[in-house]
Amino acid sequence: MFDRLSALPADPLLGLITMFRDDPNPKKVDLGVGVYRDESGHTPIMTAVQKAAQLHMETEDSKTYIGPGGVIGFVEGIKSLVLGADSSALKDNRVAGLQCPGGCGSLRVASELLVRLKEELTVWVSDPTWANHIPLISSAGLPIKTYPYFDPTTGGVNFEAMEAQLSQLGPKDVVLLHGCCHNPTGADLTFENWKRVAELAAEKGFMPFVDIAYQGLGDGINEDVQGVRYLSEKVEEMIIATSCSKNFGLYRERTGTLLIQTKSSENANAIQTQIQDVARANYSMSPAYGGFIVDRILSDNSLRQEWETELNAMALRVKSLRGGLLEKIQARGIEKDFGFITTQKGMFSYLGISKDQVIRMREEFSIYMADSSRINVAGLNTQCLDYVADALKTVCE
Numbered sequence: 001m002f003d004r005l006s007a008l009p010a011d012p013l014l015g016l017i018t019m020f021r022d023d024p025n026p027k028k029v030d031l032g033v034g035v036y037r038d039e040s041g042h043t044p045i046m047t048a049v050q051k052a053a054q055l056h057m058e059t060e061d062s063k064t065y066i067g068p069g070g071v072i073g074f075v076e077g078i079k080s081l082v083l084g085a086d087s088s089a090l091k092d093n094r095v096a097g098l099q100c101p102g103g104c105g106s107l108r109v110a111s112e113l114l115v116r117l118k119e120e121l122t123v124w125v126s127d128p129t130w131a132n133h134i135p136l137i138s139s140a141g142l143p144i145k146t147y148p149y150f151d152p153t154t155g156g157v158n159f160e161a162m163e164a165q166l167s168q169l170g171p172k173d174v175v176l177l178h179g180c181c182h183n184p185t186g187a188d189l190t191f192e193n194w195k196r197v198a199e200l201a202a203e204k205g206f207m208p209f210v211d212i213a214y215q216g217l218g219d220g221i222n223e224d225v226q227g228v229r230y231l232s233e234k235v236e237e238m239i240i241a242t243s244c245s246k247n248f249g250l251y252r253e254r255t256g257t258l259l260i261q262t263k264s265s266e267n268a269n270a271i272q273t274q275i276q277d278v279a280r281a282n283y284s285m286s287p288a289y290g291g292f293i294v295d296r297i298l299s300d301n302s303l304r305q306e307w308e309t310e311l312n313a314m315a316l317r318v319k320s321l322r323g324g325l326l327e328k329i330q331a332r333g334i335e336k337d338f339g340f341i342t343t344q345k346g347m348f349s350y351l352g353i354s355k356d357q358v359i360r361m362r363e364e365f366s367i368y369m370a371d372s373s374r375i376n377v378a379g380l381n382t383q384c385l386d387y388v389a390d391a392l393k394t395v396c397e
Contacts, residue, residue, distance in 0.1 A: 012370070012371060013032060013033060013131065013370055014033070016030070016032035016033065016368045016369075016370070017032070017033055019362075019368065020032065020366075020368045023366050023368075025366035027365070027366060027384075027387055028366035028367070028368070029365075029366065029367045029368065029379065029380070029384050029387065029388060030368050030376075030379050031367065031368060031369040031375040031376050031377075031379040031380065031388075032368045032369055032370060032376065032379070033376065034183065034246075034347060034348065034376050035246075035251060035376070035378070036217075036246060036249065036314060036347065036378045037378050037379055037381075038317075039317075039381045039382065039383075040381070041379075041381065043249070043251070044249070045249060046248065046249045046307065046310050046311075047306060047310060048297050048303045048304075048306040048307035048310060049248060049249060049250070049293055049297070049307075051303060051306070052292075052293045052294075052296040052297050052300075052303055053293055055296055056289075056292050056293060056296060060292070065285050066285070066288050067285075068098075068276040068279060068280060068285065069097070069098055069099065069272070069276060070098060070099020070100075070257075070285075070286045070288065070291055071099055071288055071291030071292055071295050073295040073298075073299060074099055074255075074257070074291035074292070074294050074295040074298075075097040075098065075099055075257055075291075076097070077294065077295055077298035077299060078097070078242055078244075078257045078259070078294070078298075079095055079097055079257075079259060080298075081215070081221070081298065082179075082212060082215065082225055082228065082229075082240060082242060082259065083095070083225075083228075083229055083232055083240075083259075084222070084225075084229050087229065087232060087233075088233060089232055089233075089261045092264075092265060093265040093268060094261060094262050094263065094264060094265055094267070094268050095259055095260065095261050095262070095268060096259070096260040096262065096268045096269075096271040096272040096275060097257060097258065097259050097260075097272075098257065098258045098272075098275045098276060098279060098286075099255075099256070099257055099286040099288075099291050100241075100256045100257060100258050100279070100286055101254040101256065101283060101286055101287060102243055102245060102254035102255060102256040103211065103213050103241055103242060103243030103245065103256040104132065104136060104254075104256070105254065105256055105258075105282075105283070105286070106241035106242060106243070106256040106257060106258040107133070107136045107137065107211065107241045108136050108140065108282070109258050109275055109278050109279055109282070110209065110239050110241055110258055110260075110275075111123075111136065111137045111140035111142055112140050112278045112282070113260070113271075113274060113275055113278055114140075114142060114174060115140055115141050115142065116274060116278070119172055120172055121142060121143075121172055121173070121174055122142075122143050122144070122145055122172065122173050122174070123137050123142050123143070123144050123145075123173075123174045123175075123176060123209070124144075124145050124146065124147045124165075124166075124169065124173060124174065124175045124176065124206075125137075125144055125145075125146055125147070125176045126146065126147060126149035126150070126162075126176070126177075126178065126182070127146040127147065127148055127149050127150065128149070128150060128184060128185065128372065129146075129149075129176065129178075129183075129184075130178075130183045130184065130211075131184075133176060133211070137176075142174075147162055147165040147166060147175070148161035148162050148164075148165055149162055149182075149185075149187075150185045150187055150350070151187075152350070152352055154340065155185075155187065155339075155340020155341075155343065155344060155350065155352065156187050156340065156343065156344075157187045157188070157189060157190075157193065159189070159190075159193050159196075163196060163200070166197065166200045166204070166206070167200055167204065169200075169204050169206040170204055170205055170206060171204075171205035171206065173204075173206040173207070174206065174207040174209050174239075175197075175201070175206050175207065175208055175209060176209045176210075176211060177189075177197070177208060177209065177210045177211070178210075178211055178212075179210045179211060179212030179213075179214075179215065179224070179225060179227075179228050179240075180212065180214055180215060180217075180218045180219075180224035180225065180227075180228075180345065180346065181213075181214035181217055181218045181224070181345050181346020181347065181348070182345075182346070182348070183213065183214070183346070183347075183348050184348050184350065184370070184372060184374035185344065185348065185349070185350045185374070186344030186345055186346055186347075186348045186349045186350065186377075187340075187344055187350075188218065188344075188345050188346075189227060191226055191227055191230070193227070194226070194227025194228075194230055194231060195227075195230060197227075197231065198230055198231045198234035198235065199234070201231070201234070201235050201238075202234050202235055207237060207238065207239065208231055208235060208238040208239070209238070209239040209240075209241075210228055210231070210238065210239065210240045210241070211241045212225065212228065212240060212241070212242045212243070213242070213243040213245065213246055214246050214247065214346045214347065215242070215247055216247045216308075216311045216312070216315060217246060217247060217311070217314065217315045217318065217346050217347060218315065218345040218346050219315075219345065220312070220315075221308060221311070228240070232261060235261075236261075236262070236263045237260075237261055237262055237263060238260075238261045239258070239259070239260055239261075240257075240258070240259040240260075240261070241256065241257075241258055241259075242256055242257045242258075242259070243255070243256045244256065244290060244294055246347070247311055248290075248293070248294055248297070248307070250290045250293065250294070253287065253289055253290030253293075254287055254290065255287075255289075255290025255291055255293075255294060258275060260275065314378075317378075318346070318347060318377050318378050319342075321377050321378070321380045321381075321382075321385075322341050322342045322344070322349070322377055323342055324380075324382060324385050325338075325341060325377075325380060325385055325388065325389065326338055326339065326341045326342050328385045328386055328388070328389035329341075329389050329392060329393075331389070332389055332390070332392075332393045333393075334389075334392060334393050334396050335396065336352070336353075336396055338351070338352075340352075346377075347376055347377055347378045348374055348375065348376060348377065349374070349375055349377055350372065350373055350374055351369070351373040351374075351375055351392075352373060353373045353392070353395065353396065354373075355371050355372075355373075357373075357395040357396065358370075358371055358372075358373050359371075360394075360395045361391055361392075361395055364391070364394070364395075365387070365391040365394075367387075367388060367391055
């Protein structure tokens, strides 16, 4: 029976891992896979995470199931981290919450919840969006369309075109928004943009669906979700998917949450049973370990301060690398304007070079990035900036 299935091509981005690993060039640079790296190219365990893990191991006395909702303290902590302690939705108990296997699990459970509404819904994603949004959502049975987002001429958001598209939507539309540090472009909505999106959502009735995977890696923990919090106050219902992979460094622990903001506490209670039922039919129970760690960090003042300090240092390092790369590029007199590198936010940036130029970067210089020219800025270090800038000058001439 299985001989009816043929091998699939390798995932383009994940395939870069193998190509980079097998490249013998000592100067090779990996700007592909989106994980944070320090100056030595290592993805470290955050100190607050190490301490929380040790405390957990010292006190954990069972590996039994913890219940369908996950680690309750973790879910409640993420609610407050994202929506803020003053959130009216939280005060009114209008937010259902579920621990999920990473942000991907959150997106998938949310998608299957939308299918249960038995409406002819369309999910709108930004052009471009994170590649895995498409299979995660569409394989649940939801049709996907794109709204204009990135402006390649400026390296920023074409909000005029985005606004025009959103103004045409209605109650059977779901709009997926990146909460901060847009993946793959690094081009974020301004707070004024968020206000307008909130106005349109309230006026037209479309459902906001916010994916937050990089809170704290842009302008700050609270600053990065200022727009999301404003949106929450202006609409009755919304969906939020979160991930702790980047800002807690819990990549392999698959730690995420799904938050569903509803019109009433009664609605929230009903939706809680629905999302737990969706999870039960998919993976039954979430992996708990990452949730226990984050719960400890967010509920312990000392650990939380240590985490926030380290996260801020990571964000500042990425900003410094952006500035350093731009300085090296400008020093070489490259005709193309790369000024957008320092206005974009988070770990990613679209360099705006062609696929042929990307291939030359890889084949001639062993510098690996997505074919779209998306780079992981955190994959840079101060020692390779000159090398990368030299390569860009060569391929851009």
